[in-house]
Amino acid sequence: xxxxxxxxxxxxxxxxxxxxxxxxxxxxxxxxxxxxxxxxxxxxxxxxxxxxxxxxxxxxxxxxxxxxxxxxxxxxxxxxxxxxxxxxxxxxxxxxxxxxxxxxxxxxxxxxxxxxxxxxxxxxxxxxxxxxxxxxxxxxxxxxxxxxxxxxxxx
Numbered sequence: 001x002x003x004x005x006x007x008x009x010x011x012x013x014x015x016x017x018x019x020x021x022x023x024x025x026x027x028x029x030x031x032x033x034x035x036x037x038x039x040x041x042x043x044x045x046x047x048x049x050x051x052x053x054x055x056x057x058x059x060x061x062x063x064x065x066x067x068x069x070x071x072x073x074x075x076x077x078x079x080x081x082x083x084x085x086x087x088x089x090x091x092x093x094x095x096x097x098x099x100x101x102x103x104x105x106x107x108x109x110x111x112x113x114x115x116x117x118x119x120x121x122x123x124x125x126x127x128x129x130x131x132x133x134x135x136x137x138x139x140x141x142x143x144x145x146x147x148x149x150x151x152x153x154x155x
Contacts, residue, residue: 001043001054006031016075021071021113024135028139032139046091048131050116052080055089057097065079068103074119081115089107090123094149103154108134108144117145125149 001009010031016022043056048078057072072093076085097105109116111130125147135143 001045001056003035003052003137005045005054006035007043009054012054012075014078015078021032021103021110022116023074023098025135026138042070042093042096043104045097046076046080046085046089047072048080052113053085053089055093057093057102060106070097070102070105072105072107072126074116086116086119087123090119094123094151098151098153099147101154103150103151106146106150108146111143111145117147120147120149123149 013034014028017025017028029063038058038090044054045051046053053074053076055072055074057070060066060069060071074086074089074093076089086117094105105125106128107125108131111117111119117127126149128146128148131144131146134144135142
């Protein structure tokens with residue numbers, strides 16, 4: 001993922017925001033803000049004729065004890081859903097983060113987002129628990145299912 005992909009990545013993010021199933025965010029950030037929050041060596045796009053999906057991660061903490069833990073997001077354009085794009089992106093992220101010594105990938109998923117939960121389960125993620133009423137989106141309290149994947153390759 002490079003600045004050349006910015007408009008497509010942010011458009012896919014906007015579409016995810018609009019579903020109400022993908023994030024607590026309600027507006028798309030600038031590319032500069034988006035990019036600064038994510039690890040540059042662990043973000044990828046899936047390109048067919050254009051970008052149809054993206055994955056990226058960020059450190060969960062600046063504390064040294066958590067250096068091997070990253071929180072990730074994966075978004076697929078609705079027109080590309082169900083075609084293996086999300087799985088290919090997760091596989092690329094898992095490979096790159098393991099090579100870098102990251103031992104845990106984690107995320108929070110709305111419980112209503114069955115497709116994301118199924119995708120992550122197929123990629124080796126497990127449900128850790130549910131944070132009930134952890135945040136509000138448009139004034140409505142939402143739960144978040146915590147998922148993680150512990151790398152068998154990084155000890």
